[in-house]
Amino acid sequence: MPATLGHIGIQYLVTKAFLPAADVKWILAGCVVPDVPWIIQRAATGLTDVPLIDLRLFAIAQGSLVISLVLCAFLATFSKRFWSVFLILALGSVLHLGLDALQTKWANGVVLLAPLRWDLLNFGMFWPEDWPTYALYGLSVAAGIRIWANDPRSGTDLQFPSGWRAPIAALLLAAYASLPVLMKDGVRAADLHYAATLEDTGNRIGKPIEFDRSRFGIFPGGANLKAWTGEEFQLIGHLPIQGETISIRGRFETSxxxxxxxxxxxxxxxxxxxSYSGLLVVVLWWVFCIADRCRAGFGRY
Structure with a gap:
């Protein structure tokens, strides 16, 4: 999927085309919503005893469109304009996932129809190193300059949920955290990211496997790959002569x-x-908007 920076420019332009009055801070939030599970997974790796395969299954389910929309609804409860903000965030999430589906990522893709279907959507139109990715980065830099120069950093619509909205917000947050747990078995059964294959260590031989953006090392007499599960695999066959990160397709010759x-x-x-520069833009914009709201004092509904 394109890095966060690759989403900002195109999502800002498309959202403004359909929703001219859309607040920039919510457009920027929509650029990040589907990536929240992956940010959490990266932060949690090494800090929890939960197996990495279970973390991955959870993140896949939580990154699906339906669960992303749950997070959109939760975030919208912090605005006076719930429905308009929810629409901005929902459009942003759909745009984000649609853009993700364009980029080539082996063993990866977008989950749009979960929990009804667990197909991964991936059109494979360009790699992260191809010119469309850099064009998206350039567009985002140009859009970012325009945003910082012209758009107001306002937090006037921000409020803490209260009254009947408070339990609704709590229920939505609980759903966002718990529903992916119930959906993990569907992810496992579909063998998304080859998680079930990797989990079944005794029955791998002969099975196909793919890895996306994994650590690659060359040593005397061979090469290896460190998978997202933490395992290291010996690689056999035609291989690059250098490089630190590779994607591969192949088949288990041994376990x-x-x-x-x-x-x-x-x-x-x-x-x-x-990714980090794009997230920094989003965070800084939100810091300014929250500071603006704090100067006025947070009220209630």
Missing amino acids: AAIRVSAFHTHVSGVRDAA
Whole structure:
């Protein structure tokens, strides 16, 4: 999926085209909503005893469209204009997931119809290193300059939920945290991200496998890949002669060795830098807006 920076420009322009009065802070929030589970997963890795496969299953379910819309509704309870803000966030989430589906990511994709269907949508139109990705970054930089120069950093609509909205907000937050737990079995059964294959360590041989953006190492006499599960696999076959991050397709030759049928070498560091810079823009904008609201004093409904 494109980094956060790749979403800001195009989502700002499209949202403004359909909803000219849309508040920038909510447009920016919509750029991040579907990525919240992956941010949580990265932050939680190493800080919890929950197995990495379970964390991944949870994140896949929580990153689906239906659960993203639950988070949109929760966030909208913090605005005086619930329905208009929910519409902005929902449109942003749909745009985000649609854009994600365009980029090539092996063993990955967008879950649009869960829990009815667990198909991964991935059109595979361009890699993170291809020119469309950099064009999206450039568009976002241009849009960011325009936003900072012209759009008001206002928090006038922000309020803490109270009255009947407070239990609704609590219920939505509880649903966002708990529903993915109930959906994990569907993710596992569909073998999304090859999680079930990787979990079934005794029956891997001969099964196909793919990894997206994984650590790659070359050592005398061979090469290995460190998977998102924490396991390291020996790679066999035609391989890159250098590189730190690769995507692969292949088949298990043994439970610890993969014969590679195709690979793609990624440019290390660029995507992370674009993600962090995009998130920084979103956070800073929200800090200014919350500060604006604090100066006026937080009220209640």
